[in-house]
Amino acid sequence: MKQVTVLSGKGGTGKTTITASFAVLAKNAIIADCDVDAPDLHMLLHPQIMETNEFKGSKLAMIDEAKCTKCGLCREKCRFSAITENFQVDPLACEGCGVCTIVCPASAVTLTERISGHAYISKTKYGLMAHAMLSPGESNSGKLVTLVRQNAKILAEKENADLIIIDGSPGIGCPVIASVTGVDVGLAVTEPTMSGIHDLERALQLLKHFNVPPIVCINMYDINRDNTEEIIRFCEKSGVQVAGKIPFNPIVTEAMVEGKPVQEYALRSDVAQEIGAVWKSILSVLGI
């Protein structure tokens, strides 16, 4: 079983649009939305949730006011500034490390379980899907991504699927690292803007750091053809395959408004055709 992750560095380059089309094109794949922070794929694939699990990613300190002597040791030792001046725990700052529980001389602090989100297993008309929603403001998105990937793997084994298609989140930090480790290919989606180029370089360095073979596609390539040429030259120099150049087309937004993958909404469009070509390149790299 193979895994491909769609990532980008920069947000809004078209990861989810492309992943949704891959879901339509794939014959026997499991879909995993690993953007647990701002997941959007479900708006195109309309999963029917079959199973929901609470995600307990971290703990939260709780101070028993009756026992607290207000000595201030917890506040002094907390490295996350999570204890306020009147000895309340700020749940957005608390990382659940437990230092306060061991330094409190009055044993007034305990750690409690917190529910940081939910993980789902769903079916879509394109195949089974693992996804999740991190509660707004929570940390530990990397752990939730790992859980989604585990769920996807279990589904893939059960269904004898030959591929897991992973939609990643923007950036290069913990959720993205959790989305790319151990996958067979990383598709970096970029756009021909200065920011797109800069962020692509960092995304490719990340893939290299984790030994994930890269492949690139340029979305909305015709917005700036000079920059597109620059990306192609850069990729050639770095030995990275550019698998496709997707044109700008308002039909992508139309399809989104209709809640459909481009591949279904406008199969004959230039966008859908080019995404199809990128898909073929990925399958050939994966040997499927």
Place this chain on the structure above:
Amino acid sequence: MIISIASGKGGTGKTTVAVNLALSLGDVQLLDCDVEEPNAHLLLEPKINEEKPVYVSIPRINEELCNYCGKCAEFCKYNALFVSAQKALVFAELCHSCGGCTIVCPAHAIIEEKHQIGTIKIGVAGNSELVYGELEIGEPMPVPVIREVKQQIDKSKNVILDSPPGTSCPVIETVRGSDFCLLVTEPTPFGLHDLRIAVQVLEDMRIPFGVVINRAGVGDRKVYEYCREKHVPILLEIPFQRRIAELYSRGIPFTLEMPEWKDRFQTLFDEIERHNAK
């Protein structure tokens, strides 16, 4: 005043708004807190005057003192320590630098050492100051770098914070302490979905906010309907125009080529001040 620029969805135009607002106001401090993928410097081309490494504290185990009791590993909530009968290992990338292991170790075998996870850069663009951070490739935790960027806040100035996308810990760290937050969205289903999540976070944090709609004219009207129902003020609309997109692609802030927009950003700032006075 401290204004943060955030969005649930990536690529909606946070940096465009932050940079153009900074240029329109002048004499501000712009802090790019998207340390995973900082972009403001690409548009502003600052002269960098200072670079500072950002370190976190990581435990180091002195195996001569360690008796492999395993209390540190038992305590660590992040599984950053592993102790077997004859070996104690530290997984630096999992460590949150809470310092708990040094406290629980009965043999005083653990000390903390500095581990670099990023750099911050301080520079000048025009008459404004630009500070940005860069997380090292492969390092998972942007928050300490964001904290270091925010350490540079000069409260005597108007401060603009450019946030990373999303709604999880890096965003919380960025917007915490702001007087006002501008949520940049686009009028599409994805834009609306992620805007709702961001609104929830700001309401929880009790930070006043308003919306900027970028690429106005594409998509549908649902973002407008949502803002009307929720009584969220729409403070600025930037239309979808090929010219603006092209300028952005070349790394040129559009107010430099379309100076009539400077007044609109100034008005946006006045609106924010008016909202905050309420």
